[in-house]
Amino acid sequence: MEWTAAPARLATASADFEADFAACLHWSAETDAAIEQRVADILADVQARGDAAVLEYTERFDGLPADSVAALELSQAELKAAFDALPPVQREALQAAAHRVRKYHEAQKKASGESWSYRDEDGTLLGQKVTPLDRVGIYVPGGKAAYPSSVLMNAIPAHVAGVQDIVMVVPTPRGEKNPLVLAAAYVAGVSRAFTLGGAQAVAALAYGTATVPKVDKITGPGNAYVASAKKRVFGTVGIDMIAGPSEILVLADGTTPPDWVAMDLFSQAEHDELAQSILLCPDAAYIDAVQREIDRLLPTMPRAEIIAKSLSGRGALILTRDMEEACAISNRIAPEHLEVSSRDPHRWEPLLRHAGAIFLGAYTSESLGDYCAGPNHVLPTSGTARFSSPLGVYDFQKRSSLIEVSEQGAQTLGAIASVLAHGEGLQAHARAAEMRLKQPRS
Known part of the structure; x- marks a missing residue:
């Protein structure tokens, strides 16, 4: 059977964009x-x-x-x-x-x-x-x-x-x-x-x-x-985290070969039918070229059925007014993987605030990050990159505060603590601080 993939085609200038965009991003994380x-x-x-x-x-x-x-x-x-x-x-x-x-x-x-x-x-x-x-x-x-x-x-x-x-x-x-x-x-x-x-x-x-x-x-x-x-x-x-379906967002200025971008979209779509692949681009002709490459390359993929269902069910090709707007929409999505596939990725990177991992430049395919680039591939999904980080060394460490108050320091801190503790009605807290004052309060 030959599969076809039809990602949603959206345009930010459309009057229905917000509703269509929300429908595209919707995914229920509720477990059966x-x-x-x-x-x-x-x-x-x-x-x-x-x-x-x-x-x-x-x-x-x-x-x-x-x-x-x-x-x-x-x-x-x-x-x-x-x-x-x-x-x-x-x-x-x-x-x-x-x-x-x-x-x-x-x-x-x-x-x-x-x-x-x-x-x-x-x-x-x-x-x-x-x-x-x-x-x-x-x-x-x-x-x-x-x-x-x-x-x-x-x-x-x-x-x-x-x-x-x-x-x-x-x-x-x-x-x-x-x-x-x-x-x-x-x-x-x-x-x-x-x-x-x-x-x-x-x-x-x-x-x-x-x-x-x-x-x-x-x-x-x-x-x-x-x-x-x-x-x-x-x-x-x-x-570490509760992982949802894998995601990729490609932010393109139209300078990367369209077959590269099509395959990058495939790279996440092949994971799962619920995986999400989105392209943001201000060039309508380039989006058309990417769709043609999707159609051409899909029959060559061993996991074509999964890719087709993923792209047709949750994929999107979104025409933006400009790259600045594309960056703003990317921040709203907060994707797991974000590729900045442009001639000058460092121009746009400062505008990007929320993503699990940011892949800069046309040669930086997301798959390199999955396997061997070095940074961790365990990343926040489902928009949680707004407040979560990749898995890292810090996830396997804990932190204890160190406090050693000198005799001189106890005079200053003790007086402050006494006032605040009395204000909270916790007299034992206050007395414990006051006992260390050179002139204890009566």
């Missing part, structure tokens, strides 16, 4: 009530019965029977064997990508992840102590496809942050293990790895079982069951 209830039951069961429940659900959902959860743990020797057995071209690509991801996150740690302090003139010390989490769990999807890149993007920043124990879970339906995923776990420094997936894997990490250790935080994307489970265990453990 049946999924929510099923996830709640699984979490409660794993919390109550531990390994026994995990084994039952793994056999039921993944078709993977086992006598014990320990039998589902991947040894370091098995991870290394998977790495050693890779074809040289894959092994070298994996190592090159890991090197770039590590280098970027080491720079990130130096920039924002170090402890600091200073002293007031009276000798009072104030500062911040940055320490890594003790143990984290990373969820790596493994149903419809394998994602070694997700292993690198989750485990390496945790490792750089100083996390000593990184526990990976990855579903292996019917026991089919992907060598690249196992090799990536070896390269990224994963401590322990289990062939577990779904809500039961999230529950095992959050609550701990006789075999799976309890973690402090869970990161990594998954299906609706995984997303629902992460929401429900938040508070017992930390989580």
Whole structure:
């Protein structure tokens, strides 16, 4: 069957633009009530019965029977064997990508992840102590496809942050293990790895079982069951974010070859039928050229059906009045991936305030960021880039305030605290400050 893709055609000058634009962006993040209830039951069961429940659900959902959860743990020797057995071209690509991801996150740690302090003139010390989490769990999807890149993007920043124990879970339906995923776990420094997936894997990490250790935080994307489970265990453990469908927004001035842009739109559309690909451009002829390339290239794509449904259902080609307006609309969308495909991307970058990652220039395809550029590919979706950031070293660290008040400083701060505490009616707070004054208040 030959598929066709018909993204919505919008123009900001149209009287119906706002309504059409809102309809294009609409996506319900509400999880099906049946999924929510099923996830709640699984979490409660794993919390109550531990390994026994995990084994039952793994056999039921993944078709993977086992006598014990320990039998589902991947040894370091098995991870290394998977790495050693890779074809040289894959092994070298994996190592090159890991090197770039590590280098970027080491720079990130130096920039924002170090402890600091200073002293007031009276000798009072104030500062911040940055320490890594003790143990984290990373969820790596493994149903419809394998994602070694997700292993690198989750485990390496945790490792750089100083996390000593990184526990990976990855579903292996019917026991089919992907060598690249196992090799990536070896390269990224994963401590322990289990062939577990779904809500039961999230529950095992959050609550701990006789075999799976309890973690402090869970990161990594998954299906609706995984997303629902992460929401429900938040508070017992930390989580990175709740990921929605993947998104790309291409902001083009018409100077990039249109087939490049068409393929960039495909690169997100092929993820999922709910993925969103949008082009913003002030050149109507160029938009027509991109549509022609979509029509020409689509039949050549192995995942043509998914791409066609994604572009026809949620895609859009939007004609803007100028590039300034395109930047303003981009800020309203706050996309996960934002490509500035123009001759002078640095002219427009200062106008762009909200995006998970910004890809500057025609040669910077989003796919490079997914695999090997260095910055993290775990990004906020569904407009949450307005207030959220990419996964990074800082997600695997916590901060403690440092306060050491000198005797001289206690005279100044104590008087201030006394006034405010009395004003709040908290006399013990006030007395604790007053006792340290050289002339205590009566």
